[in-house]
Amino acid sequence: MKKFGFKIEKKLKHRLGRVGVLETPHGIIETPSFVIVGTKATVKSLTPEQIKDLGGQVVLGNTYHLYLQPGSKIIKEAGGLHKFMNWDGPIMTDSGGFQVFSLGTAYGKGISKLIKKDSMELFLENKADEEEMPKIATIDSNGVMFRSHLTGDAHYFTPEKSIEIQHDLGADIIFAFDECTSPVESAHYQREALDRTHRWAKSSLEYHKSQKENSDKQALFGIVQGGRFENLRKESAEVLAKMDFEGYGIGGSFEKEDIMTAVKWVNEILPEEKPRHLLGIGEPEDIFGAIENGVDLFDCVAPTRQARNKSLYTSYGKINIGNSKYITDFTPIDAECDCYTCKNYTRSYLAHLFRSKEILADTLATIHNLYFIVNLVKKIRESMLNDTFFEFKDSFLQKYKR
């Protein structure tokens, strides 16, 4: 019998937010929860023990990356992702849908998940030449042709293929194959892409159900799209809500201000009793907003990537540990933080490790940033249980935003 279930323990008054527990075959996830990104079956620079120690409950791998390297069959042969990477907690895998965007329309243009208003205008002006850009993912109605960013060879992904790979990988929670669209696409294009994503959702689900052995152990989440259009987002939530998914992802590339409105539109429609995952978000302010608007799970590369790029979270906002003023700063990264790094090392030491390009810099910085975010979400959860969410949010953000 399948060991998967979601229980809501408490709801936020007059809001969509809730506290819950998500049960998976590899343990529970107390929601809301920050999902740590480990694209290539590793959280860059950390061991699984370090992930556990900093409070990580669940990690997210990527279908596209693991299919290319080392190959999903090899991971299957190894006994699945859990065994392969030595992580015995819950694992999710993304479907490759984000790569449809990042290697497709976004490729080579320096745009990513969140787009700024001014660069969006620039992008629209240059849209005429866009067709000439050398994308390495091209979409047709049945699937997507990816050219490996590693070797250049072509690989064709269909919804069935994505799910088959995810079955081989063996994560506890897997995602339907979707098309993450760019926020600058026209209503016409978004309409077309959304229909495609819905068809792919159906195919993903049907294929998943047909593989009894896997669908017994793995939960499939459908992904809502629709860009910045209210009618499309709502329609997407309605269409997917009727399909028998065990949870939902909310996807898309946004202009920052659009995120919360889109989340709210969608979560008012999605079935309350199923978990919702906001894909690829976010920064502390986004996390508060997402939770308040009914999101249970979110993943984001920001803490890990930024740690490696010298940007560290503190209670008073982010600092760039590469700045010269930290060379002689013998205080912890964040005096209010209880992570391993803050308890044992100074800003000066981190500054030294980064300047001398020592790999321990990445590890210590990643431990700190992940602890900061994971712990922030835990504190938010507690505040919801104590009915102090709004006070906590205001005091945190006021300080954080200086």
Place this chain on the structure above:
RNA sequence: GCGUAGGUGGCGGAGCGGUCAAUCGCAACAGACUGUAAAUCUGUCGCCCUAUGGGCUACGAAGGUUCAAAUCCUUCCCUACGCA
């Protein structure tokens, strides 16, 4: 002492008469990063200013040739290697 190769911006190293304040790399300084094309990317990097422009000082030193020199000539100083 002789021979050879050299002396260029914090360092390494291009340039070898005009388009040179000087390619490039490193270092330095700052910024960006939101389902990881990412231990990545971008910008600045002689000095000064009324700054998509103008001025000043600069390619070991001092002279010279030329309309014009980091680039050619002379002398000197220094460095490396080789020979005495």
